[in-house]
Amino acid sequence: MKRTKVIDALQRTDYGSDITVMGWVRSKRGSKGIFFIALNDGSTIKNVQIVGDEANFSAEMLKQITTGACLSVDGKLVESPAAGQASEVQATRIEVLGTCGNDYPMQKKGQTFEYMRQHAHMRLRTNTFGAVMRIRHNMAMAIHTYFHEHGYFYFHTPLITASDAEGAGQMFQVTTKNLYDLKKNEEGHIIYDDDFFGKMTSLTVSGQLEGELGATALGAIYTFGPTFRAENSNTPRHLAEFWMIEPEVAFIDLDDLMDLEEDFIKYCVRWALNNCKDDLEFLNKMVDKGLIARLEGVLKEEFVRLDYTKGIEILQQAIKDGRKFEFPCNWGDDLASEHERFLVEEYFRKPVIMTHYPKKIKAFYMKIDEKNPVFDGREMEPTVQGTDVLFPQIGEIIGGSVREESYDKLMGEIEERNIPMKDMWWYLDTRRFGSCPHGGFGLGFERLILFVTGMQNIRDVIPFPRTPKNAEF
Ligand code: 4AD
Numbered sequence: 001m002k003r004t005k006v007i008d009a010l011q012r013t014d015y016g017s018d019i020t021v022m023g024w025v026r027s028k029r030g031s032k033g034i035f036f037i038a039l040n041d042g043s044t045i046k047n048v049q050i051v052g053d054e055a056n057f058s059a060e061m062l063k064q065i066t067t068g069a070c071l072s073v074d075g076k077l078v079e080s081p082a083a084g085q086a087s088e089v090q091a092t093r094i095e096v097l098g099t100c101g102n103d104y105p106m107q108k109k110g111q112t113f114e115y116m117r118q119h120a121h122m123r124l125r126t127n128t129f130g131a132v133m134r135i136r137h138n139m140a141m142a143i144h145t146y147f148h149e150h151g152y153f154y155f156h157t158p159l160i161t162a163s164d165a166e167g168a169g170q171m172f173q174v175t176t177k178n179l180y181d182l183k184k185n186e187e188g189h190i191i192y193d194d195d196f197f198g199k200m201t202s203l204t205v206s207g208q209l210e211g212e213l214g215a216t217a218l219g220a221i222y223t224f225g226p227t228f229r230a231e232n233s234n235t236p237r238h239l240a241e242f243w244m245i246e247p248e249v250a251f252i253d254l255d256d257l258m259d260l261e262e263d264f265i266k267y268c269v270r271w272a273l274n275n276c277k278d279d280l281e282f283l284n285k286m287v288d289k290g291l292i293a294r295l296e297g298v299l300k301e302e303f304v305r306l307d308y309t310k311g312i313e314i315l316q317q318a319i320k321d322g323r324k325f326e327f328p329c330n331w332g333d334d335l336a337s338e339h340e341r342f343l344v345e346e347y348f349r350k351p352v353i354m355t356h357y358p359k360k361i362k363a364f365y366m367k368i369d370e371k372n373p374v375f376d377g378r379e380m381e382p383t384v385q386g387t388d389v390l391f392p393q394i395g396e397i398i399g400g401s402v403r404e405e406s407y408d409k410l411m412g413e414i415e416e417r418n419i420p421m422k423d424m425w426w427y428l429d430t431r432r433f434g435s436c437p438h439g440g441f442g443l444g445f446e447r448l449i450l451f452v453t454g455m456q457n458i459r460d461v462i463p464f465p466r467t468p469k470n471a472e473f
């Protein structure tokens with residue numbers, strides 16, 4: 001099919017040439033026998049204007065040109081007299097490729113995001129979702145480009161796994177067993193010997209453990225794939241199926257890791273500003289008036305590097321000064337998102353990388369600090385070299401750590417936490433055979449997209465969201 005994409009048509013200046021454009025009708029209006037159609041083909045947020053004299057077209061065909069209909073238009077490219085667009089198409093022939101009934105769910109403007117979620121299969125045709133999806137694509141390209149240019153290898157880790165990397169136990173099971181006729185042993189436990197893999201398996205919550213095997217062989221790798229968490233969190237920040245980017249690098253320490261996190265995120269934000277200008281301007285106007293300023297702000301700021309213990313001190317001081325929080329924040333507690341957002345949005349007003357968390361609130365693989373912190377004059381429990389990157393509007397966008405490279409210390413943690421050893425032998429081999437200092441992090445792709453688009457709900461930055469009680473489309 002010979003066609004010019006709208007994005008290219010709007011840039012052409014060879015006025016008078018023949019042109020064919022195809023796309024979906026955003027709107028149609030008429031005045032004094034002349035019709036104007038705004039046509040969009042998804043290549044850009046911008047529409048191309050189609051102009052024609054009603055007298056030259058069949059009335060029956062013109063009636064079919066309704067919002068959402070799909071057209072193929074032949075005509076002449078002309079300079080547009082209208083403001084805000086260089087060129088338009090003077091139609092000589094219009095073919096309606098697909099009519100669109102008036103029950104088209106994206107008919108009206110100004111529908112709520114909740115309404116659009118219920119029609120998520122069609123919301124991709126709207127300006128907002130078009131912009132978000134183009135930015136999502138661009139962020140994926142930015143990520144691959146960043147790592148490729150920095151010498152990381154794209155490494156594929158399995159989606160089906162027998163280990164629970166984060167130890168959080170929020171996994172979706174994978175089985176071919178007949179659920180109506182489950183065989184159990186004498187203790188009442190399900191027997192998996194006859195299951196597809198001969199053992200209990202689940203969808204992965206993280207590719208990190210296999211990623212560590214890659215990094216301790218190739219030096220630096222990254223994963224970029226879907227991950228699955230059956231946590232029943234109905235929040236605007238959680239999905240049951242989300243995409244994660246997990247770089248893992250040999251021979252780095254905590255400072256190197258934080259440098260990498262900051263450099264990487266800034267690279268992605270800069271990419272968006274440089275490559276997604278039209279879409280960002282649209283979102284800045286329609287969704288979040290502070291968006292572009294916030295993105296530019298992140299590039300200018302140096303991220304704050306904040307010890308967890310110091311963070312608790314700041315929060316407790318704020319409470320003493322009258323700041324109210326819903327959840328407590330004593331030393332040893334996991335920070336709630338309200339605490340993270342206080343530090344980032346009110347106290348520092350810039351991104352924060354928090355480090356040296358209490359061991360007991362973090363995963364088993366994090367490197368244990370040599371010295372215990374002192375808080376309120378007392379020595380506290382051990383901390384680990386974990387890093388969470390906290391962002392305005394989002395909260396935690398990255399979670400990472402330096403990994404415990406000592407076999408004995410790692411074993412100690414595994415035993416203390418009662419992690420089933422028999423599933424972990426292959427991971428422990430990284431510490432038995434040429435163990436090395438290494439670390440990495442996980443970036444939640446949709447949280448990055450939330451930040452870069454200014455959208456408020458994580459369900460609106462992935463084409464087909466999966467959340468508790470929702471697997472439609
Ligand atoms: O902090 P998390 O759980 O870290 C890990 O999984 C490590 N294995 C990463 C690593 O060191 N290689 O998750 C990493 C990031 C979070 O910071 C958050 O951005 C995102 O993944 N994330 C989610 N995003 C959407 N929905 C959820 N349910 C998410 N859970 C985590």
Ligand code: MG
Pocket residue numbers: 388396398399
């Ligand atoms: Mg985390």
